[in-house]
Amino acid sequence: GDSVTQMEGPVTLSEEAFLTINCTYTATGYPSLFWYVQYPGEGLQLLLKATKADDKGSNKGFEATYRKETTSFHLEKGSVQVSDSAVYFCALNSGGSNYKLTFGKGTLLTVNP
Amino acid sequence: DAGVIQSPRHEVTEMGQEVTLRCKPISGHNSLFWYRQTMMRGLELLIYFNNNVPIDDSGMPEDRFSAKMPNASFSTLKIQPSEPRDSAVYFCASSLPTSGVRINEQFFGPGTRLTVL
Numbered sequence: 001g002d003s004v005t006q007m008e009g010p011v012t013l014s015e016e017a018f019l020t021i022n023c024t025y026t027a028t029g030y031p032s033l034f035w036y037v038q039y040p041g042e043g044l045q046l047l048l049k050a051t052k053a054d055d056k057g058s059n060k061g062f063e064a065t066y067r068k069e070t071t072s073f074h075l076e077k078g079s080v081q082v083s084d085s086a087v088y089f090c091a092l093n094s095g096g097s098n099y100k101l102t103f104g105k106g107t108l109l110t111v112n113p
Numbered sequence: 114d115a116g117v118i119q120s121p122r123h124e125v126t127e128m129g130q131e132v133t134l135r136c137k138p139i140s141g142h143n144s145l146f147w148y149r150q151t152m153m154r155g156l157e158l159l160i161y162f163n164n165n166v167p168i169d170d171s172g173m174p175e176d177r178f179s180a181k182m183p184n185a186s187f188s189t190l191k192i193q194p195s196e197p198r199d200s201a202v203y204f205c206a207s208s209l210p211t212s213g214v215r216i217n218e219q220f221f222g223p224g225t226r227l228t229v230l
Binding site for chain 2: 041042043044045046099100103104105106
């Protein structure tokens with residue numbers, strides 16, 4: 001079945017540091033890939049997505065590239081801010097049904113001033 | 114736009130009691146999802162409604178859980194009787210109509226934190 005594996009947190013960085021959160025997946029077919037972010041006390045929000053191999057999703061300075069050969073979708077940001085402190089979820093939709101998302105367990109990021 | 118609205122935000126109850134969680138999706142969204150989030154299992158889809166009809170309830174843990182969507186603007190998730198292992202954050206999400214192979218963004222509510230003592 002479909003699965004998503006994220007690097008375990010928590011991740012603690014200083015402001016302006018470089019961020020990478022690793023995500024790999026197992027899926028049937030050609031999945032679409034997503035990163036969601038959950039700020040404290042809130043629900044999940046879509047951060048970025050990529051729907052086919054070699055696509056790059058980007059938003060708010062975050063980027064992730066769909067790598068079919070390595071089945072990965074790592075999240076990166078060149079310079080994190082305190083306001084980026086949140087839990088980040090990698091997710092996929094395998095395309096068999098156009099509604100079902102499979103989520104990773106989430107990675108807690110804390111950015112210190 | 115108010116976004117997805119959930120109530121209550123926090124619920125503390127005793128084992129054996131009935132619990133009802135409520136959700137109001139974004140107006141115009143006809144897909145609604147209930148999720149459960151725990152440390153051990155992460156985020157799990159419990160049930161999916163399309164046009165008020167349950168399409169996939171394979172994630173509902175057991176018969177103690179039930180969900181309804183009597184109209185396009187309201188859904189409930191009921192647990193009866195509740196047990197301590199039901200303690201979790203329950204999220205409701207909604208999205209625009211799904212069609213073909215396109216997957217539409219799911220908009221999540223703030224969640225209900227349930228504690229069963």
